[in-house]
Amino acid sequence: MKLYDSFRSALQSLVVNKLRSALTMLGVIIGVAAVIAMVSVGNGASQSVQNTILNLGSNLVTVQPQFGNDNGLKGAGAQAQNLTLDDMRSIQDQLGASIAAAEAEQQAGRWQVTAAGQNWNTQVSGVTEDYPIVRDWGVDSGEFFATSDLNVNAQVAVLGATTATNLFGDIDPVGQTIQLRQAFGGGGQGGGQQRARILNFRVVGVLGIKGSTFGFSRDDQILVPLTTAQHVLTGQLNRVSQIVVKATSSDTMELTTSDVNNILLQRHNIGDPANADFTVTNQNDTLAALSSVTGTFTLLLGAIGGISLLVGGIGIMNIMLVSVNERTREIGIRKAVGARRGDILNQFLIEAIALTGLGGVIGILLGWAITVVVHQIPQAASLPLLITSGTVIIAVGVSVAIGVVFGLYPAMRAARLHPIQALRYE
Amino acid sequence: MIQSVVQLRGVTKTYRIGREITVNALRGVDLDVRAAEFVAIMGPSGSGKSTLMNILGCLDVADGGTYILAGENVGKLSDGQLAGIRNKHVGFVFQTYNLLSRLNAIENVELPLIYGGDRKQRRERALAALEQVGLGDRIHHRPSELSGGQQQRVAIARALLNDPSMILADEPTGNLDSRSSAEILSIFQRLNDMGKTVVMVTHEPDVAAHCKRIVRMRDGLIARDELVPRPRRAEDELAVGIGAAE
Numbered sequence: 001m002k003l004y005d006s007f008r009s010a011l012q013s014l015v016v017n018k019l020r021s022a023l024t025m026l027g028v029i030i031g032v033a034a035v036i037a038m039v040s041v042g043n044g045a046s047q048s049v050q051n052t053i054l055n056l057g058s059n060l061v062t063v064q065p066q067f068g069n070d071n072g073l074k075g076a077g078a079q080a081q082n083l084t085l086d087d088m089r090s091i092q093d094q095l096g097a098s099i100a101a102a103e104a105e106q107q108a109g110r111w112q113v114t115a116a117g118q119n120w121n122t123q124v125s126g127v128t129e130d131y132p133i134v135r136d137w138g139v140d141s142g143e144f145f146a147t148s149d150l151n152v153n154a155q156v157a158v159l160g161a162t163t164a165t166n167l168f169g170d171i172d173p174v175g176q177t178i179q180l181r182q183a184f185g186g187g188g189q190g191g192g193q194q195r196a197r198i199l200n201f202r203v204v205g206v207l208g209i210k211g212s213t214f215g216f217s218r219d220d221q222i223l224v225p226l227t228t229a230q231h232v233l234t235g236q237l238n239r240v241s242q243i244v245v246k247a248t249s250s251d252t253m254e255l256t257t258s259d260v261n262n263i264l265l266q267r268h269n270i271g272d273p274a275n276a277d278f279t280v281t282n283q284n285d286t287l288a289a290l291s292s293v294t295g296t297f298t299l300l301l302g303a304i305g306g307i308s309l310l311v312g313g314i315g316i317m318n319i320m321l322v323s324v325n326e327r328t329r330e331i332g333i334r335k336a337v338g339a340r341r342g343d344i345l346n347q348f349l350i351e352a353i354a355l356t357g358l359g360g361v362i363g364i365l366l367g368w369a370i371t372v373v374v375h376q377i378p379q380a381a382s383l384p385l386l387i388t389s390g391t392v393i394i395a396v397g398v399s400v401a402i403g404v405v406f407g408l409y410p411a412m413r414a415a416r417l418h419p420i421q422a423l424r425y426e
Numbered sequence: 427m428i429q430s431v432v433q434l435r436g437v438t439k440t441y442r443i444g445r446e447i448t449v450n451a452l453r454g455v456d457l458d459v460r461a462a463e464f465v466a467i468m469g470p471s472g473s474g475k476s477t478l479m480n481i482l483g484c485l486d487v488a489d490g491g492t493y494i495l496a497g498e499n500v501g502k503l504s505d506g507q508l509a510g511i512r513n514k515h516v517g518f519v520f521q522t523y524n525l526l527s528r529l530n531a532i533e534n535v536e537l538p539l540i541y542g543g544d545r546k547q548r549r550e551r552a553l554a555a556l557e558q559v560g561l562g563d564r565i566h567h568r569p570s571e572l573s574g575g576q577q578q579r580v581a582i583a584r585a586l587l588n589d590p591s592m593i594l595a596d597e598p599t600g601n602l603d604s605r606s607s608a609e610i611l612s613i614f615q616r617l618n619d620m621g622k623t624v625v626m627v628t629h630e631p632d633v634a635a636h637c638k639r640i641v642r643m644r645d646g647l648i649a650r651d652e653l654v655p656r657p658r659r660a661e662d663e664l665a666v667g668i669g670a671a672e
Contacts, residue, residue, distance in 0.1 A: 005540045016528050333524045336485065337584065338513020338541040340506045419485045423524065 003346075010351040013323070014358075024319045025359035027312025028402065032363025032395045035305030037370040040387045042298030044371075049290050053283060055210065055218075057135040059100070059250055061257050063087075063243040063264065066279045081268050081277055082239040085226060088128065091245060094263055099256055100246040101133040104226055107241050108233040113222065115167040115178040115203075122163050123221045124180065126229025134246045142174035142205030150225045153232060157201040162219040164206045173203045178222075180233070199232060250284065257282045312359070313402040320352050320410035331414050332422025345415040352407020353400055360399030364392055430494075431591050431623045432459035432482060437491035439477050451477035453646035454491065459592070459625060464618040464657070466634035467627045469643030476596075478643065479627050483516050483594045484508045496591040513542040517585025521597035523577040525569040525584075532556060532565040535583045543588065555583035559613055575606030582613055586622075593617065595626040599633055605664070611636045612660035636660055 014021040065083050088104040095102075106126040113120045129147050132138045145156050157178060164173045180199045201224065210218045230237050247256040261273070261280045270276055324331070331344055368387055439452040451474045459465055469475045480486040481493060484500055487508070493500050496515050500508065517538075518524075525534045535552040539545075556562055559579040569577050578598060585593050595614070599607035615636060618624050626637060634640050635658045642650040 004545075012528060329524070330526055333526060334537070334541070335509065336483070336512060336518050336524070337538040338509050338588075340509040340541070342506070343541055420480055423485075423520070 003350075006343075006346045006350045007354070009347055010354045013327075013351060014354060017323075020319065021355060024315055025355055025362065027315040028309065028356045028359030028399050029312075029363040029366060031305055031309030031312040032360050032399055033366035033370060034308050035302055035395055035398075036364055036367025036387060036391060037374070038301030038305050039298055039391050040367070040371045041374060042294065042301045043388070043391075046291060046294030046298060049294055050287060053287055053290065057137070057244070057246065059247040059253055059283065060134070061245040061247055061253060061260055061280060061282045063245070063260060063278050063280050064241070066277055083241075083243055083264075083278055084238055085128070085230075085240055087264060087267060088240065088243045090267060091243065091260055091263055095245075095256070095259055098248065098252070098259070100248050101130040102243065102245040103128040103130045103134045104240040104243045105131075106226055106229050106234065106236065106239065108224070108229045109182075111222075111233075112181040113163070113167060113178055114181065115173070115176060116169075116171065118167045118169075120163060120166045122160075124229070124233065125221060125223055126226035126233070127223050128226050131223065134244050137210060138208055139205035140208045141172065142203070144205050145225050150227045153228045154225055155199065155201045155228060155232065156204045156225065158205040158207060158223040159203055160207050160217075160219040160221040160223075161209045162217055163222060164203075166220075173206055176203050177201065178203060180222075247282075253282045253284050309398060309402060313356075313406040316352055316355055316403065317406035317410060319355075320348060320407055321413070323351070324348060324410045324414040327414075328417060328422050328425040331417050332419050332425065335417070335419035336423060341415040344417075345411045348411035348414045349404065349407050352411065353403035356399040356403030356407075357396070360396045363399065364395055367395075429461055429497075430458050431461050431463075431496055432457065432625070433492075433494040434458075434481075435492045437478075437481060437488040437493060439474075439481065439486070439489050441477075450646050452481070452488070455646075455648055457641065457648065457651075459623060461591075461623055462618065462621045464614070464624045464636075464638045465626070466637035466640045467625065467643065468629060468631075468634055468640060469649075470629070473643040474646040475627050475643045477646075479594065479596055479625075482592075482625060483518060484511045510542065513538055514588055515591040517582075517588070517590040517593040519578065519581050519585050519593060519595040519598045521600040523569070523574070523581045523601075525577055525580055527569050530566045530568050531561060531572065531580045531583075534569070534580055535587060537584060538587045551587060552583070555586045556580070558586065559583045573606070574602050575609055578602065578606070578610050579613065582610070582617075586617070592623045592625055595624065597628055598626060599628070599630070607633065608660045608663045612664060615657075615660055 063083060083104070085104050088102055091099075092102050104127070108124040108126055110121055111124045113122060128150060129145065132144050138144070139158060140161065142158070144158055145154065148154075149156055159167070159173055159178075167173065167178065168176065178201050180201060181196055201222075207219070207223070212218060224233070226240065230239075245256060245260055247253040257280055261276070264278055264280075265271075265273060265276060268277060331339075334344060334347075371387060434455050434457040437452055437455045437457075438450070441449045441451055443449060453474075455474075455478060457478075467475050467478060477486070481488050482495075484495065484503075487503075488501060491501075495511065498511065500511055503511065512518075526537070529537075532549070532552050535555055536548050539548045539551065553562070553565065556565055559582050561576060561579050561583065564572060564576060567576075569580070572580065582593075593614070598614075599610055602610065611633065614624050614626070618638075624637075626633075628634050635654065637654060638657050639651070639653050641648055
């Protein structure tokens with residue numbers, strides 16, 4: 001029997017029992033749709049997390065202080081040293097062209113900012129001149145402050161896009177003056193004792209729009225030269241909160257990580273790396289950790305879909321057994337006119353595969369529709385919804401395989417029927 | 427010498443019912459059917475005629491003895507080879523027509539060619555077979571849209587399709603009124619006149635009287651095997667209008 005005829009007769013029998021075929025297919029449709037939708041949402045989530053991480057700048061190696069752990073008291077270590085601007089400069093000097101750039105940062109806390117009669121409260125950070133390179137984040141207007149500004153603790157500032165809009169509206173902030181104000185002592189209204197420091201900063205640039213990371217807007221902040229932050233804002237002269245080194249590429253990140261580690265161990269006179277008073281992490285590690293989390297997430301979602309596929313497959317087997325039983329006489333007739341076991345086996349197997357294959361295709365369309373609908377939900381709008389060709393191929397492959405697996409037993413039962421008994425069957 | 431289409435020698439068949447009881451359905455049957463014969467097999471129920479029919483049609487194999495069909499010893503063949511023999515050498519006509527209700531007349535007739543033969547000739551040959559049984563104008567009707575006699579004619583067309591060595595009819599008129607029966611018998615007679623070998627199981631002497639030879643079975647053996655001196659012609663009965671008389 002030619003394959004063409006098998007297909008024709010399989011489709012015919014599916015068309016004859018339209019409702020039954022549709023209901024049987026439903027199991028596979030739901031299963032495939034669930035797999036497609038869940039895996040694509042899962043992939044989208046993982047892509048989104050990855051984008052978020054890379055949004056902070058790419059190929060980054062980050063150094064943060066790690067306080068010694070003495071007698072279980074974190075931060076009590078006498079021998080712990082601060083990370084300093086000199087550490088960063090030393091990394092710059094020693095690694096030179098083998099890294100793309102390096103910068104150091106100090107958080108200066110939240111400040112009340114006034115300009116042009118507007119009032120705003122935002123985060124202020126001290127950073128060094130290569131911040132735009134390291135973070136892949138340049139200024140939209142004006143310019144970023146330079147090394148010369150750091151040398152003289154210049155009171156200049158670069159505003160985040162949101163901060164600029166909130167303070168100046170449509171006015172170009174570059175060249176304008178802002179006032180940073182921090183209340184200390186006393187507290188609350190009517191304290192009388194309250195004093196405030198007021199510092200004038202000249203705006204030299206406005207950063208491009210970056211969006212948010214993990215729900216926090218990165219466009220609402222003010223950057224000032226690190227030395228200015230140390231001397232004027234915080235008074236913590238010999239401390240930076242982190243050093244960020246940008247490797248030349250993803251491939252050199254490991255090397256850069258160990259170079260940075262070695263330089264700092266040497267500078268801090270630490271022999272045993274286990275006693276290091278800083279930690280060096282690179283973005284690859286972070287991405288790997290996160291992608292293993294999102295991978296598990298995607299796998300879990302896929303498994304849920306897989307279970308519905310399994311249930312759908314059992315439905316297929318059930319219906320195929322009923323169908324074989326119902327068509328015993330047909331099988332007898334076909335055998336009488338010369339159908340071989342293989343012919344009957346093929347006929348029922350192809351019928352099962354046609355059911356699941358068609359179910360698979362409809363399931364993919366439904367799954368795709370679901371992901372489009374999910375995309376309409378505001379919270380998920382930023383998720384890139386990925387239906388990869390791989391997902392589609394796997395879904396179709398799996399549904400066809402389910403047809404084979406769950407169709408085989410009924411088809412074998414049909415093929416094994418004895419022609420006489422089959423012909424006599426009422 | 428006319429060649430034997432069927433040659434049975436000492437064929438036996440035993441059925442086992444449950445664990446204890448065995449039934450000797452055939453107890454050593456010798457039978458020769460030559461080409462262009464028209465044989466009726468008669469006998470009361472339990473005489474073994476159905477078993478003989480199944481073995482002749484290669485739906486079942488004998489336990490003992492030999493069966494040579496169109497020069498081929500079918501006793502030694504595998505399941506798949508038997509299917510091939512059924513396809514090429516045997517054309518079945520059943521009491522209950524056994525058409526596939528989902529398929530229309532011509533698709534039913536084409537069925538044997540699906541399992542052996544050229545796809546290109548299929549439609550052509552099925553059409554020719556349907557015209558031969560006088561149903562050239564009903565090819566797209568489904569079995570449910572045809573009368574019993576018409577359904578049986580579709581079944582005969584199907585049996586003819588692969589130009590088999592023998593047409594094997596099992597009570598072909600059992601479900602039909604006398605006029606339709608006469609029509610069916612006239613088709614068999616016409617085919618036989620053209621040289622087709624027909625073997626027909628029946629329990630009606632009236633029907634058997636249309637055959638050239640009658641084989642009577644009893645208790646798993648052939649009891650009598652005789653030629654019919656002057657077979658009745660179904661065409662004559664149709665002309666007289668036997669159906670109208672009833």
